[in-house]
Amino acid sequence: MHNSTHVxxxxxxxxxxxxxxxxxxxxxxxxxxxxIVLVNVALVVTIILDxxxxxxxxxxxxxxxxxxxxxxxxxxxxxxxxxLSPVHVISYSGCLVQAFVMYSFAxxxxxxxxxxxxxxxxxxxxxxxxxxxxxxxxVLLLICFSLLSPFCIIGTNIIITSRLKLCSPxxxxxxxxxxxxxxxxxxxxxxIVNNIVAYITIIFxxxxxxxxVWSYMYVIKTCINSLENRAKFMQTCVPHLTSLLIFLVTxxxxxxxxxxxxxDLPQDFPQIFQNVVAIELLVxxxxxxxxxNCFNVIKMWNRILCVFHFIYDSSKLNIN
Numbered sequence: 001m002h003n004s005t006h007v008x009x010x011x012x013x014x015x016x017x018x019x020x021x022x023x024x025x026x027x028x029x030x031x032x033x034x035x036i037v038l039v040n041v042a043l044v045v046t047i048i049l050d051x052x053x054x055x056x057x058x059x060x061x062x063x064x065x066x067x068x069x070x071x072x073x074x075x076x077x078x079x080x081x082x083x084l085s086p087v088h089v090i091s092y093s094g095c096l097v098q099a100f101v102m103y104s105f106a107x108x109x110x111x112x113x114x115x116x117x118x119x120x121x122x123x124x125x126x127x128x129x130x131x132x133x134x135x136x137x138x139v140l141l142l143i144c145f146s147l148l149s150p151f152c153i154i155g156t157n158i159i160i161t162s163r164l165k166l167c168s169p170x171x172x173x174x175x176x177x178x179x180x181x182x183x184x185x186x187x188x189x190x191x192i193v194n195n196i197v198a199y200i201t202i203i204f205x206x207x208x209x210x211x212x213v214w215s216y217m218y219v220i221k222t223c224i225n226s227l228e229n230r231a232k233f234m235q236t237c238v239p240h241l242t243s244l245l246i247f248l249v250t251x252x253x254x255x256x257x258x259x260x261x262x263x264d265l266p267q268d269f270p271q272i273f274q275n276v277v278a279i280e281l282l283v284x285x286x287x288x289x290x291x292x293n294c295f296n297v298i299k300m301w302n303r304i305l306c307v308f309h310f311i312y313d314s315s316k317l318n319i320n
Contacts, residue, residue: 007166007184010095012088014174026083033076036286040065043290056119056134061290063143064112068286071105074098075175075282082174095176100158102177106251106281107150107205113244114208115142117215125222153201154178160194174279212244246288251281 015022047053047062078098082088090098122133157178167186182194 007169008092010090010092010169010171010176012082012090012174013170013172015082015088022083026080029076029080029083032283033072036072037069039290040068040286056139059139060112060116060119063146064109065290067105067108067112068290071101072282072286074101074105075279079174090176095181096158096162098176099178099181100154102175103154103157104150107154108147109285110205110208111146111150114212115146117212121215121219124219153204157194157197157201160197164190216241246284
């Protein structure tokens with residue numbers, strides 16, 4: 001890897017125009033990160049400890065929260081450090097690792113949402129076969145697919161990127177992503193393989209999106225003529241659809257940021273707006289999706305309160 005490029009460090013310029021507000025930004029970023037960790041850890045602990053919630057719907061939500069913790073951990077500690085540092089530098093290998101975390105996190109989110117939509121499709125459209133179709137073995141297989149396929153696909157993208165010879169160490173973003181590193185390549189001919197693999201990756205996850213649309217359209221069609229199914233749809237599918245909409249909107253903004261990045265925007269275009277667009281995928285889904293499911297699924301909220309009440313009582317007994 002180190003023989004393929006003369007660049008050993010990257011300089012991140014995304015915070016250059018906001019350093020006058022570093023204290024405020026640091027406080028808000030730390031608060032946001034702590035809140036994301038609190039919400040996701042609360043749901044994960046609740047689902048793990050309560051055996052009554054060891055059902056596919058809640059297990060998938062638990063995996064989604066874990067993935068949110070994984071993705072945000074790849075971003076927030078570094079940005080918090082940069083807000084306290086006068087120079088925003090990341091090593092070459094560290095940049096590749098961060099790019100891998102960012103992309104694998106986003107792809108895993110989409111895969112998990114696709115499995116959630118399949119779970120709701122089976123529960124509503126084929127209720128009598130639900131337990132046979134969504135068995136523990138199949139749920140485990142789907143979870144492994146959702147987590148391992150992004151690791152393999154994004155890992156391939158990063159390995160191919162690591163062979164490029166780079167001619168600039170300057171990244172005009174808050175964090176490292178693969179497409180930015182590819183754009184720094186000295187010769188455009190060297191990026192042909194990267195582009196081919198990137199398009200294959202995009203097609204693979206577009207298929208995920210089409211499957212999501214198909215499954216929810218089928219669910220909605222089934223629920224129209226059934227009052228019982230409509231009630232089930234409102235209780236469990238509306239949070240999932242809202243989660244999906246939030247995720248797709250943030251992905252769309254991120255793609256627009258990639259397509260019309262800082263080099264194509266007017267010179268007076270606010271840097272802070274570009275930063276907001278860049279990090280929304282790391283703020284909105286990990287925070288709002290668990291809350292959306294938490295507040296809409298009453299059983300989930302009651303379980304959380306019971307678990308924390310049990311932990312509180314146990315700590316009082318230990319103290320006494």
